[in-house]
Amino acid sequence: MAILGVADHSSSSSSSHGPQKQQQLTSATCKEPAASPESSKEEEEELKGVRHLCERGITALPPRYVLPPSDRPAPAPARGIPVIDLGRLRSPVASERAAELAAMDAACRDLGFFQVVNHGGVDSAMMLDVARRFFALPQEERERHMSPDIRAPVRYGTSFNQLNDGVLCWRDFLKLLCNPAKMDDVVPSWPHNPADLREVMSSYARANQRLFRELISAALEAMGITGGGVLEELDNGTQMMMVNCFPACPEPDLTLGMPPHSDYGFLTILLQDQVNGLEVNDGQDWLLVDPLPGALIVNVGDHLEIFSNGRYKSVLHRVRVNSTRSRISVASLHSLPSERVIGPAPELLADGIPRRYLDTDLATFLDYLSSAEGKHKTFLQSRRITLPSS
Numbered sequence: 081m082a083i084l085g086v087a088d089h090s091s092s093s094s095s096s097h098g099p100q101k102q103q104q105l106t107s108a109t110c111k112e113p114a115a116s117p118e119s120s121k122e123e124e125e126e127l128k129g130v131r132h133l134c135e136r137g138i139t140a141l142p143p144r145y146v147l148p149p150s151d152r153p154a155p156a157p158a159r160g161i162p163v164i165d166l167g168r169l170r171s172p173v174a175s176e177r178a179a180e181l182a183a184m185d186a187a188c189r190d191l192g193f194f195q196v197v198n199h200g201g202v203d204s205a206m207m208l209d210v211a212r213r214f215f216a217l218p219q220e221e222r223e224r225h226m227s228p229d230i231r232a233p234v235r236y237g238t239s240f241n242q243l244n245d246g247v248l249c250w251r252d253f254l255k256l257l258c259n260p261a262k263m264d265d266v267v268p269s270w271p272h273n274p275a276d277l278r279e280v281m282s283s284y285a286r287a288n289q290r291l292f293r294e295l296i297s298a299a300l301e302a303m304g305i306t307g308g309g310v311l312e313e314l315d316n317g318t319q320m321m322m323v324n325c326f327p328a329c330p331e332p333d334l335t336l337g338m339p340p341h342s343d344y345g346f347l348t349i350l351l352q353d354q355v356n357g358l359e360v361n362d363g364q365d366w367l368l369v370d371p372l373p374g375a376l377i378v379n380v381g382d383h384l385e386i387f388s389n390g391r392y393k394s395v396l397h398r399v400r401v402n403s404t405r406s407r408i409s410v411a412s413l414h415s416l417p418s419e420r421v422i423g424p425a426p427e428l429l430a431d432g433i434p435r436r437y438l439d440t441d442l443a444t445f446l447d448y449l450s451s452a453e454g455k456h457k458t459f460l461q462s463r464r465i466t467l468p469s470s
């Protein structure tokens with residue numbers, strides 16, 4: 081079941097999150113096996129997703145979605161995050177470009193999140209529109225893409241880590257694997273309803289590949305990593321697109337759309353509609369991200385924190401929901417090939433600088449998720465090397 085976390089999110093899930101996960105595990109462990117035909121029927125209905133629950137006309141949050149009080153969202157201050165202007169990053173004026181590169185480097189070191197404007201070439205409006213039309217299809221149509229095969233290149237599902245979550249999340253999703261070198265092979269297995277889904281979503285995915293390449297090239301340059309062929313490896317790496325739907329929720333203060341988690345890869349590019357909901361933890365507080373109109377949100381993932389030897393931060397984030405408006409978001413997660421062992425870049429370990437992370441690969445991540453350790457800390461914490469304080 082742990083594999084679900086990888087296959088569904090490529091994120092080091094709320095298993096990352098000590099106290100919360102313990103509570104989740106407790107509630108999962110304490111849950112009685114389906115006591116009556118009614119309760120197993122109810123569970124079956126819940127696994128069909130939250131849109132389905134809404135369509136059945138529920139007016140209260142079912143018990144399995146209710147978080148323990150300490151994990152519930154409190155009102156959070158809205159916050160603009162650092163803005164990176166791609167026009168300036170492409171500027172032929174060296175000083176302008178250098179200043180923008182420095183701003184991006186600072187955002188990755190500090191908050192681990194920034195927003196990109198003037199990105200051109202990414203058709204966000206069409207992507208959101210087709211996503212909305214997909215989630216508006218009848219349940220029977222969406223259900224066709226529900227799969228017991230967690231590695232299926234296309235999969236419709238609900239919650240965060242459906243079979244593992246003690247408390248369910250108020251979220252349905254369509255997961256599309258779209259590794260850059262394999263796009264032509266996978267797109268024919270994507271939903272053909274709505275009729276323009278494959279065309280719109282594959283062209284959006286490709287635009288994200290180009291944007292990712294541009295951003296990660298800049299990040300590598302900012303860190304002084306010029307050799308090693310990482311960019312070429314990334315061209316043959318993994319990309320997963322999570323198309324998320326968070327319907328209006330009858331009791332939004334008792335639950336979350338996604339629990340606190342960090343993303344697994346190098347960078348995540350996130351598109352959301354005009355409804356806010358993403359909250360980022362700045363080390364102390366949860367801040368509600370309030371992006372500029374048309375901006376894409378970008379965050380550092382676990383692999384980049386490790387690869388950068390801790391210079392860049394993969395930060396916990398979560399999603400809150402609201403009682404009046406449904407929200408759509410699209411997260412595109414980009415990383416190296418899944419078989420690649422990831423450790424700090426050699427360039428960053430020159431001159432006796434100590435390595436701060438153990439090497440990692442997919443098998444290590446899976447072992448960690450099923451280990452006792454996985455219940456108490458984040459995956460990233462499990463890879464950190466504690467250096468003797470000088």
Ligand code: OGA
Nearest residue numbers: 322324357358399409411
């Ligand atoms: C994700 C994620 C945030 C959002 O899909 O990993 O963090 O606002 N999404 O939907």
Ligand code: NI
Nearest residue numbers: 091342343397
């Ligand atoms: Ni995320």
